Amino acid sequence: MDYSVFVKEQIEEIKTSVGNHLAINALSGGVDSSVVTVLGHKALGDRLITVFIENGLMRRDEPEKVVKIFSDMGIPVRLIDAQKEFLGVLKGLTDPEEKRNAITRTFYATVFGRLVRETGAKFLFHGTILTDIEETVAGIKRQHNILAQIGIDPEKEYGYQVLEPLKTLRKDGVREVAKLLGLPPEISQRIPFPGPALATRIVGEVTEERLATVRTATAIVEEELGDTGAFQYLAVLLNDRATGIVHGKREFGQIIVVRCLHSLDARTATPAELPWEKLKRICDRITAIPDVNRCLYDLTPKPPATIEYI
Ligand code: XMP
Secondary structure (H helix, E strand, C coil): CCHHHHHHHHHHHHHHHHCCCCEEEECCCCHHHHHHHHHHHHHHHHHEEEEEEECCCCCCCHHHHHHHHHHHCCCCCEEEECHHHHHHHHCCCCCHHHHHHHHHHHHHHHHHHHHHHHHCCCEEECCCCHHHHHHHHCCCCCCCCHHHHCCCCHHHHCCCEEECCCCCCCHHHHHHHHHHCCCCHHHHCCCCCCCCHHHHHECCCCCHHHHHHHHHHHHHHHHHHCCCCCCEEEEEEEEEEEEEEECCEEEEEEEEEEEEEECCCCCCEEECCCCHHHHHHHHHHHCCCCCEEEEEECCCCECCCCCCCC
């Protein structure tokens, strides 16, 4: 496929669909929403409002880094601080599906809905790709067309229409378009990171303190495993504790699980056979995080496990 033709066609199509109206899109920094952002800005300029919703669940420095990458490309991104709203709805929740639903609703119904009403945008861009649609039809995925899934008719409730410029591409195609549009490798080659972000890696309640722990562990794992070429690597905070000895004293500390997986499309995955030295260094660094005294490497493939823990 000639991706430069795809880019030209999509820009024309966006111009025609949106006309003189305003459009809005939420950027996460993932490759799909990044490509949509660049295509939309090429077509509409400042009639596309791009927001990055800081939900408090992102990785270390992620919101600022993503905003900077785009501002360096001449694309302004509004950083919306909604940390309190997300942490508020997550308070006391421990059930995985309840946590996911709370995040989805807060994102689309509360925060994004408010922005759409405030800006008067008539079109919303979504980074849906072909695989999302296929997996939804096959009943594998529950994340495509989230608005309909949570009972929101966008046209009726917000008066906007959803546009999905990437719906004919697969991930490899989106990565090619990202390169063609001049997005840096840290975006075009970015490993998958789920929409509910670090909340998928905290078993039990999501609190600011527990987020800080898993965020630090995530930074260590990403630093140490970035050169493996693996499909995805991550850190998870368990809801259990274990006895350990820290500074000569017994403590009942927290447990971090490390996961590093090879996969083609995330439908199945196998654990990477990491060098023992690498595993030991990760263990040393993770058990140096305050209150953490155990680090486990998860050998479970998908299936029977999933990649994330929630
Ligand atoms: P699981 O845990 O189901 O994850 O094996 C498969 C792949 O999908 C990612 N993932 C998500 N991505 N929104 C996303 O955009 C989500 O809610 C979500 N849940 C999981 C996960 O990181 C893995 O790559």
